[in-house]
Amino acid sequence: MQTHDIRRRFLDHFIRAGHTEVPSASLVLDDPNLLFVNAGMVQFVPYFLGQRTPPWDRATSVQKVVRTLDIENVGITTRHNTFFQMAGNFSFGDYFKRDAITYAWELLTGSVADGGYGLDPERLWTTAYLDDDEAITLWQEVAGVPSGRIQRRGMADNYWSMGIPGPCGPCSEIYYDRGPEFGRDGGPEADEDRYVEIWNLVFMQNERGAGRGKDDFEILRPLPRRNIDTGMGVERIAMVLQGVDNVYETDLVRPVIVEAERLTGRRYGSDHGADIQFRVIADHARTAAMLISDGVNPGNDGRGYVLRRLLRRIVRSATLLGATQPTMDRFMTVVRDEMAESYPVLRTDFERIENVAVGEETAFRRTLDSGSKLFAVARDSVVAAGGSRISGDDAFALHDTYGFPIDLTLEMAGEAGLAVDEAGFRELMSQQRRRAKEDAQARKQSHADLxxxxxxxxxxxxxxxxxxxxxxxxxxxxxxxxxxxxxxxxxxxxxxxxxxxxxxxxxxxxxxxxxxxxxxxxxxxxxxxxxxxxxxxxxxxxxxxxxxxxxxxxxxxxxDPAWRAGATQGHSGTHLVHAALRQVLGSNATQAGSLNKPGYLRFDFNWQGGLSAAQLAELEAVTNDAVDADHAVNSFVTDKDSALRMGALALFGENYPDEVRVVEIGGPFSMELCGGTHVTHSAQIGPVTLLGEQSVGSGVRRVEAFVGLDSYRYLAKERALLAGIASSLKVPGDQVPARIEQLVERLRVAEKELERVRAAAAASAAGDYAARAERVGPVALVAERVPDGIPAGDLRTLAIDIRGRLGSQPAVVVLLGSVDGKVPFVVAANPAAQQSGFAAGTLIRSFASAVGGRGGGKPDLAQGAGNDPAGIPAALAAARAAVAAG
Incomplete structure (x- = not known):
């Protein structure tokens, strides 16, 4: 049974049972506690906590999930994944244990013809929390599971929470017995490789507090309503239904490994070390594609750093397997082809996804090529000497000179059974930069096995x-x-x-x-x-x-003649762009790299600072003038010195043989040393349309362009876009810029007028709020919710104005508002209130958590923001109570 079918059967089963299908939430939610969505129920937390009223009593979904705590174990075992799909059914105060058990059992054991999965009930085991006698009884009554196949387990195994304060409760898990060839008898307690967990039914009835670990937290209170939250691992059940040994061999994951085999020439299953790298590629490629599709970009911290690390681990694993060329575009393509049926965004947004992934690969390959060679030298040296630790000097050389991340050095050292002198590394980072660079350069060596x-x-x-x-x-x-x-x-x-x-x-x-x-x-x-x-x-x-x-x-x-025709257009177009750049910018605009393929060219050149719009326009014009001139394209072979004397351009740093091939377009217009294939006349290139330019490194810029029919198609889309805008603005196309400028100016004027009106309204409101001040002990307190839409800056100004209108008596102002789902808040205390012991920075902590936020500041003024507008009444009450308590 294919994975897409498994997903559909799950959703259809629960839809028939009265559940509403809810789309997967983004992997990135506005939750300060979560880097990524890590469970199927995350988007439903406000309903479980009673903070919001659910629009349905029961729901079902297949949620995208990313968990990164086990990233180092991915590939080493076949049980760890960073991305997976969690199918779930949820009840919000509707049904509870009996129906949850019934629905799960019917789907798992129901016949395939009737929409079930057709699993043999004799191979299913269940677990329950230690004192959950009700669940054990129901497993026997509803599902007919004998007592010998039901095991009681402790809090660490069978009491579920998200790992942070929030909903929790006892749970029951369903396991599938894969047979004695996978391990020993005795159920899940004995061997969780043989007995693989496929479903977890959480009987959510409590709210937990802070704590550490799976069983070290306090149960605070019962939830307002008892709920059901279940999670069936789609990849796990696919493994069972497809009869494979692990999730890496299922239908949506194995194709990535197959592609890695094709790209590297290695075979999965033939070597344990290589298998680890294959699994890293398969897992991380899916995760990276899904994260990028949800708007995550590589970066140096937070979510961006996780994505960067995943992409770099893919590149490194592919390199270890023998890949010598970029692979990311192929891996992203396979993920798209396999996953897009369930996640269409992978197809509709593929170009961006691919560009982000390939861009990171391009940058990291330069790092990896040099850094991996240096690491191997250091590692081999340590092992040969009988040592156990990579020196701080070597780790520093990798990081500082070659940009090799210290965490990658630590990881590679760990795989080799070595430690790293981190203290020495840190010291050298600040004290020995120059010497470390010299040492690293001296050790740079390595050659491929040919x-x-x-x-x-x-x-x-x-x-x-x-x-x-x-x-x-x-x-x-x-x-x-x-x-x-x-x-x-x-x-x-x-x-x-x-x-x-x-x-x-x-x-x-x-x-x-x-x-x-x-x-x-x-x-x-x-x-x-x-x-x-x-x-x-x-x-x-x-x-x-x-x-x-x-x-x-x-x-x-x-x-393939069509491929060659497009490739020659791209390569000859690159030569024209290079020649045009030198005309527009001068001879210092030297080539730093290029890529050309059918319909497309990319040209990197050494230049400081971006190109102006006028320079880009001139560059495109000079290039297309050369196309229109229909220059003859000639090639000949001569000795290198003669070619250079004729003015032929050579790529700086490239080693050329004594005899070189020269390609000239239009005589003196373009002459370069080049072994590529080319058109015979420049008009065959077709129109060249620049897509823009950007920085790709210190002192290196990049221009990209379409050529031939791809250029025409691009221009046709641009023309259609302009026509649409002109139609909307009801002006001819050539008047669109002027019309937009007029509208922007009108918008500026309107914004200034709005700001003036808002200021006047705030001044008027300040008097009204001050008049409503209430006496709480010795303090004149204004604790109010302001109208929605007032931004934090205006809220601060309003609080200061109100405080000033309350005179010299002890006065405290607490204001909360709501803007696009956020809750800005401000506390202001005058000198008399501060002398009485009321500090704004302290008061703000008394109520910030009620709106899911935090804040701080000085004794006279503090501010912050939350993300739960429903908590504003409770926050105001908490503020009043804090002032009353003195």
């Missing part, structure tokens, strides 16, 4: 025929899988193929590899990627779709 390719690298390099033809006959020189040469490969295999000659372009110079195929009688092979080894050997990464491929075979190697 032994399997050595025979071919030492012989005749691959003959590339793709400049003049799109297909050629070639001989298979070798087949390689996982770094090992094999004689033959069957349909379905992913293989590296070395040919004596090839028309397929190998990724280099910013141009991504050609797509294409290898063909012969009874043989069909898809070419997914082509990479260069030591700049001379073409390695084709392929999937055999039909037939058998054997070393020595003669095949026809073919380039």
């Amino acid at each position: 032994s399997v390719y050595r025979e071919f690298l030492d012989g005749v390099p691959t003959e590339f025929t793709g400049y003049t033809e799109l297909n050629t006959d070639a001989r298979v020189l070798a087949l390689i899988v996982g770094g090992v040469r094999i004689p033959t490969a069957e349909a379905g295999a992913d293989v590296e193929v070395i040919l004596d000659r090839s028309p397929l372009y190998a990724e280099s110079g910013g141009q991504i590899a050609d797509h294409g195929r290898l063909a012969a009688a009874g043989l069909r092979v898809r070419v997914n990627d082509v990479q260069k080894i030591a700049k001379s050997l073409w390695v084709h990464r392929v999937t055999i779709e039909e037939g058998q491929l054997t070393e020595g075979d003669v095949v026809t190697a073919e380039v």
Whole structure:
């Protein structure tokens, strides 16, 4: 049974039972206690606490959940996940234990034909809280579970809470017995690998206080109404229903591993260490995609740091498995393809999701490439010397010189069974920066293992025929899988193929590899990627779709002509943009990297400061003038010195052979050393549309552009957008900017007038509030809820004004309001009140929690904010009580 079907059956089952389907909440909620939503019931907490009236008596949902406490264990075990789906049914003061048990049992054991999961009831075990005799009786009466398969467990196992103050209660869990091959007899108490938990039924009836751990907290009071909160792990039940050993082998997770296998050439299940990395990729790719889809971006703290760490662990794991090129776009694509049926945003917002993930990968790969090599040197040195700790000097070198995060050093050291001298690291961070940089540079070394390719690298390099033809006959020189040469490969295999000659372009110079195929009688092979080894050997990464491929075979190697046409447009367009940049900005705008693929180009260049709108417009105009001129595109081979004397541009830092290929467009307009494929005339590039420019690092800027039909499509969308705006504003398109400027100016005037009116209203209101002051002991107290919509700054001004109108008598002002679901509040105390022992900063703490907030300040003035407007009456009452208590 596929996971999407499992989700649908769950929801349909409870809808038939009168539940309302509620969409999953975002993983990011406005809750100061939670980094991410960590349980299916989080969005329902106000209903469980009685703070808000639920719009339904019973509900069902499949909630996105992220838990990051176990991030270090992901991959090491098959039981830990950061992202998972929690299916749940909820009752808000409606049904309780009997019906909750009935609904769960009917779904689990009901026939597949009737919408159930069809599990064998003889393989199900249940647990209950130690003194929950009622639940034990119901399991026997309702579900027919014999007493021998019901186990009583303590608070740590069978008393549920969110880990923070809030609703809680005893629970019953349902376990599935996977059989003796997975562990020993004795039920969940004996072995939770064999007996896997699939459902937890929480009988929510109490509210807990602060505490630590699963069983160290106080039960404060009963909830206003008894509720039901259940959670069925979708991935867990999928594992059971699909008959696989763990969640990583289920239908929505395993495809990520399959893609990682394809990208790295390694095989899942063949090596424990590699399996850990495969599982990290599979878990974190899903989590990262879901977090980005909910608006989280990589950063250096909070949620952003968690996302950054997940993405970087993916990159590192892929690298450890042997990936030498970016992989994030592929992993994000697989997650989208597998998960979008249940989460359409992964498809509709995919471009942004991919860009965020790929951008982080791009930045981190530079860090990882150098840092991992240095770490390996340090690790090997410690092990060879019989030591057990990475020095602070090495850890500092990784962090300071190469941007390698200290937490990643700690993690990698832990995996190697080593410690890190953190104290030494901290000291060097502040005292020995220069020496650490010099030491790190001296240790920088490492080379890839090219032994399997050595025979071919030492012989005749691959003959590339793709400049003049799109297909050629070639001989298979070798087949390689996982770094090992094999004689033959069957349909379905992913293989590296070395040919004596090839028309397929190998990724280099910013141009991504050609797509294409290898063909012969009874043989069909898809070419997914082509990479260069030591700049001379073409390695084709392929999937055999039909037939058998054997070393020595003669095949026809073919380039996908549509792909090549688009790739040449992108690469030639990049040359035009480079030449145009130098015209607009000058010769100091030198290339710092590029990427071009069908319909798109990206060009990085060294430059300080952003480009103005006028510079961008000129850049685009110069580029398209060169397209319109239909310059001839010529290429020739010469020696490097001659090429440079002719004015050909070379990428700084690149090592070129003695003989180089020069590509010129329009004679002196553009001349560069380049091994890429190109159009024959510049008009074939089509229009070039700049998408903008941005910083990608210190002193490095990036421009991106569409070319050809992609450029046309982009411009068509922009034209339609402008037409829509012009229609809305009822002006011709060329008058839209002026009309918008007029509207913005009118808005500024209106805002200033509104501010004047608000100030006048506040001054008038201050007198009214002061007139209503009540006498509480020796204090004149104004404790009021102001009208909704008054922002915090205005609230502060109003409180100060009221305080001033109360004269020299001891006076305290407490004001609370509501703005877009937030609760700003202010306390002001005059000197006489302060002398009587009333401090604003202290008083604010007496009521802030009632609105779910906090605040602070000085004795004369304090302010803060909460997130629960329903608590305002209780907050005012608490403030009055605090003043009355003196």
